[in-house]
Amino acid sequence: MGRLKKLKKIHIHREGTHTLAIGLLILLVIDAILYFGFDNKIPFYVAAILSIFTYGIMVNFFRCPIRLFGADTEKIVVAPADGKVVVVEEVEENEYFHDRRLMVSIFMSLVNVHANWYPVDGTIRSVTHQNGKFLKAWLPKASTDNERSTIIIETPEGIEVMARQIAGAMARRIVTYAEPGEDCYIDEHMGFIKFGSRVDVFLPPETEVLVKLGQKTVGNQTIIAKLP
Numbered sequence: 721m722g723r724l725k726k727l728k729k730i731h732i733h734r735e736g737t738h739t740l741a742i743g744l745l746i747l748l749v750i751d752a753i754l755y756f757g758f759d760n761k762i763p764f765y766v767a768a769i770l771s772i773f774t775y776g777i778m779v780n781f782f783r784c785p786i787r788l789f790g791a792d793t794e795k796i797v798v799a800p801a802d803g804k805v806v807v808v809e810e811v812e813e814n815e816y817f818h819d820r821r822l823m824v825s826i827f828m829s830l831v832n833v834h835a836n837w838y839p840v841d842g843t844i845r846s847v848t849h850q851n852g853k854f855l856k857a858w859l860p861k862a863s864t865d866n867e868r869s870t871i872i873i874e875t876p877e878g879i880e881v882m883a884r885q886i887a888g889a890m891a892r893r894i895v896t897y898a899e900p901g902e903d904c905y906i907d908e909h910m911g912f913i914k915f916g917s918r919v920d921v922f923l924p925p926e927t928e929v930l931v932k933l934g935q936k937t938v939g940n941q942t943i944i945a946k947l948p
Contacts, residue, residue, distance in 0.1 A: 739914075743778055747771040777830070784835050787940045793841050793906045795875070797927075797945040799937035800839045800883055800910060801919045803828040805944075808933050813922050816846070816872060816882060821922040822929060824944050826937050828917050836910045837940040838873065838898075839921050840881050840947075846872040847898045869896040869911065873904060879947050882922035885913055907940060924948055 751771055754764040789798060807825035828834055849869045867887040874880050885894050896911040898904065913919075923929075926948040931937065937944065 747775060783833060789906050789940055795947040796943055797839050797947060798906050799826060799939050799942040799944050800836050800921060801826045801828050801939045802832040803937055805931050805933055805935045805937060808929055810925060820925050822925055822927050823920055823922050825918055825920045833939060834913050836885060836912060836919055838904045838906055838908050838910045839883055840873055840875050841905050842873040842875040844871060844898045844900055844902050844904055845874050847896060847900055869894050871898045879924060884920040885911055886918045
């Protein structure tokens with residue numbers, strides 16, 4: 721019972737501690753100026769309510785739930801992020817594989833957890849970062865035109881899986897923890913994307929996809945596919 725309670729605790733992601741501290745300081749300064757600088761307290765009350773609302777959104781954005789998959793991970797592909805499935809289709813992947821791949825894309829809105837998990841167990845073969853545009857993350861061109869980080873993972877069975885972190889219209893910073901040559905596992909954080917974004921997973925064409933377009937996903941919990 722104690723272990724279950726521990727897993728349900730929500731932590732603040734390390735990528736958010738600096739932003740939350742600076743944001744809190746700015747909001748407190750604004751509220752203090754309005755409170756002590758004006759006799760009419762109505763602007764202060766309005767600002768205080770807006771400050772609480774704004775800060776609540778920020779805390780919600782940077783929350784980091786502790787999750788364990790808790791099942792056999794052999795040939796399993798889990799959702800790398802919380803969000804909604806916006807693409808399930810076979811596409812031509814021309815940056816690494818140069819062949820046809822199944823692409824599953826998960827869009828993260830402002831209210832979703834923005835931590836990213838590794839979708840498979842394996843060894844990291846390559847990590848690259850490309851600068852690009854900041855189109856809306858759900859647009860098809862976002863996968864190839866936006867700023868992005870691409871991680872290639874080779875599973876224990878020798879299958880290569882690509883995970884691509886994509887910046888969106890609001891996202892201006894992609895954080896990737898993956899390092900070439902390291903082993904990675906489901907349950908571990910792959911990275912973090914700040915303020916609205918998307919993660920694509922590219923799989924072999926014969927992969928069995930287990931999610932549908934529009935389906936909501938829970939990072940490190942929802943099984944999105946089974947590898948051949």
